[in-house]
Amino acid sequence: MMNPAVPAPSAPAAALQLWRSADAIQKAAIVIGLSLVLLAVLAPIVAPFDPNSQSLIARLRPPLGFERAKAGHLLGTDELGRDVFSRSLFGLRLTLMLAGLGATLGLLIGGTLGLLAGIVGGRTEASIMAAVDTQIAVPFTLVALFLLAILGSSIEVIVLVLGLAGWEQYARIVRGEVRRLMKLPFIEAARAAGAAPLRIAHRHLLPNIVSPLVVQFTLALSNIVLLESTLSFLGLGVQPPTATLGSMVGIGRDYMPTAPWIVAAPAMMILLVTFAVQILGDWLRDGADVRLRAR
Template identity: 75%
Template structure:
C-alpha cells in the first residue's frame, strides 16, 4: 500500500510539473534554489558575513583584475565577503517577510472572520479600520512606528505584519458573508452550533484556498517593503545584513564597485519573480471559475 501511495504521489507530481508552462517551471526552480541557499547559507559561505578585512576592501568578483579566489562575489567597502552577506541577508529577508506575512494573515483573517460572522457594529468597525489602513500610505505608518519603537527584529516583524492585513480581512469577510447564507451554515445553526464553532469548523476550511493565494502574493510585497525600509536606513541596522540594507549601503559605491549592489538587488528581483509567478499559478489552480474557462 505504501508503494502504491508513493506511486500516486509521483504521478501527481508528474502531472503537476507537466501542467505548468516554462515560466512557472523556472519560478519553481528559482524558488527552490533560493530556499536551499537560505537554509544552507552558513555552510556555503567561507567567511563570517560581518568579518572585516580592510586589506581586501572593494575586491571585484572573480574574472576581474585584483579579484581574490577567497571572495567569489568580491568584497564591500569594509572588506566583508559579499557572497556571505548575500546568503545571510537572503535568509534574514525571507525570514522577516515570511513571519510578517504570517502575522498579517492571522490578524487580517481573524478580524475578517469576526466581521463576517458578527456583522452589525463589529463589521462596521473592522471595515472602518480597513478603510483607514488603505487610505493612509503604509510607508508613513512604518516610518512613524520604527522611529518610536526602534528597528529591532521583533519590531520589524510587527511592522511588516501590519503591511497588508486589510487585504486578508476584506477577502475573509467577503467570503464569510457569502457562505453565511448557504444551507450547510443554516443546518449547523439548527443543530445548535454556536458562532465560534461555525466560524472555525464550517467557515474557515472553506476559505483556506484564497488565503493561501493571498499569502504568496503579499509575500513579495513584504519583501520589497522590507528592502525599501532597509534601503532608507530605518530597517534592520548594521552590521546585520539584509538584501535591502546591502543595496542601500552599496549605492554610494555604484560607480566604482557596482557588484556590492548588483548581487543583493538580483536576489530581490529573483525572490519577487518566483513568489509572484507561483502566487499566480496557485490562484489559477484553486479558482474553479478560472479553471472552467
Template identity: 70%
Template sequence: MADAALAPAPRLSAPPLPPLAVAAMAILGALALAAALAPLIAPFDPLHQDLLGRLRPPAGFERARPGHWLGTDELGRDILSRCLHALRMTLGLALAGALIGLAIGGTLGLVAGLAGGPVDAAVMALVDIQIAVPFTLIALLAVAIFGGELHVLIAVLGVAYWEQYARIVRGETLKLRETPFVEAARAAGASSWRIATRHLLPNLVSPLVVAFTLAFSNIVLLESTLSFLGLGVRPPTATLGAMVGQGRDYMPGAPWVVAAPALLILLTTLTVQLVGDALRDRADVRLRGR
C-alpha cells in the first residue's frame, strides 16, 4: 500500500494520430518537397514558350505532346513545370506572411494581456478596426498603389490576419496570468519578460498552432485571389492563383490549364488544416490520457 502511494504518477501520453492526419501529413510533406526541389525536378523551363504546341492536353489524350504530363497552357508552356514553381512561390509567400502575422499579433496580444489598462484597450481597438474593414479591399488598394513587387505582397500578406493571433494570445494570457504558478513567479520577483517567455509562451503553443494553420490557409487563398485578379506577383513569375486567373478564359476547351493549379490550392489548404488539427491535439495536454 505504501509502495503504491509512493509510486510516481503515470505520464500522460499523446493521443495517436488518426489515419486521416497521417495521410494529410504525407501529402503536405510531398507538396513541400516538390516545391523545394522544383528547379531540379521540373521537366521543362517554366518560362519556355512553344506556340506551335499550345493548349495540348495531358498525357493519354489525343494530341498530347510527349513529356508534357499535364499538358501545355495558352503559350505552350509546360503546366507541370509551372505548377511546381508556382507551388514553390505560393508556399513561400504564405509561410512568410503567416510568420510575420504570428510575430506581430503574438507580440501585441502578449503585451496587451500582461499590461492591461490603456495598452490593452489600444491593442483591442486596432483589432476591432482590422476586423471591421474587409482586408481583401485593403490588400487590393495596397497592391494597386504600391505595385506588385514581392516585398509589397509579403508585407500585405503579413498584416492580413495578425488580429487572430492577437485575440487568441490576449485571451489566453488574461486567463494564465491569474494562475497560481504565474502568481508564484511574480511573487518571487520574476520580470514580465521571464514570465512571458518561461511561463506563458509554452502554454500558448497549442492555440497558436491552430491559428497559424488557419492563417496559412487563408493567406494561400488571399494570395491566390490577388493573383487571380492580376494584382499578385508580376508575370512571368508563376503562382497558383495567377495560373488559374490566366487560364480561366480557356476553361471551356482546355480545362486542364486550370484544373492542376486549382487542385494544388485545394490540397494545400485542406492538408494544412488537417495537420494543424492533429498537431493541436498532440500539443494540448488536456486531450492526453483520454
C-alpha cells in the first residue's frame, strides 16, 4: 500500500527551513543582501540630501568625526559639495536596477536559445552553438565598449549591452541539461503520449533546470555589477550627474590622495553586493537542488 503524498511546505515554511539550514556566512550574506536592496528601494526616503545638489562651499568635506566635517553629511562630500552618502544610495539603486535588468535579459536570451538548441537540434543547434563559441572567444568588455561608443550611453543601450554579457553561459547550460533530460524515460514517455515540444519544455524540462539557472543567474548578476561599474568607471556608462557606484569610483579616483572617502563608500558597496550575491547563489542552489535536499 502506497503512502499518502506529503503536502509541499508553504513558502514561509520553506524559507524558514532554508534559513535554518544556512551557515553563519550565508546568513550574514542574506542580511547584507536584503539590507542593500532595502536601502536601494528606500533611497528617496533614506537619503538626507538630493544626490545632485551642489554646494561649492561644502566641497571635499570629510565624514563625520574628522576635522572640517560638515554636520549632516555622514560620509562627507565630493568635489562639488554633493553628499556622498546620498549619492551612494542612489548609485546603488541604479546599479542594482541595471544589473538586475541585464541579468534577466541575458537569462531570457540564453535560456531561450539553449532550449531551442537542445530540443530542435540539427542546423539550429549548430548555428546557436557557433554563436556561443564566438561570444566566448571575444572579450566582452571590448564588445561592450564598441557598442556603447557606436550606440551611445542611454539607459536602454546599457541594459541591452549588459543583457548580452553572459547569455552564452545560459545557452550552454540549458542546452546541455536539455540534451541530458531528453534521453530520460519520463521525457520519452511524454513524447510517446503525443505531448507537444512546447508542453514538454514547460512541464518537464524547465522545472528540472531551475537549480543550475539560479546559480548562473547569481554569478551573472555579480559579474554584471562589476561590468557596469567598469563601464561607468571608464566614462561609458550612465552619464553625469546621474550617479552609479562605478561612476562615483571613476570620478573620485582623481581625489584619492586628499579625499579617499569619495571612493571608499561606493567601492565598499560594490564589494558587499558581489559578496552577498555570490554567497546567496550557493544558498539558493542548495535549496533548489532536490538531490541535495534528499541527503
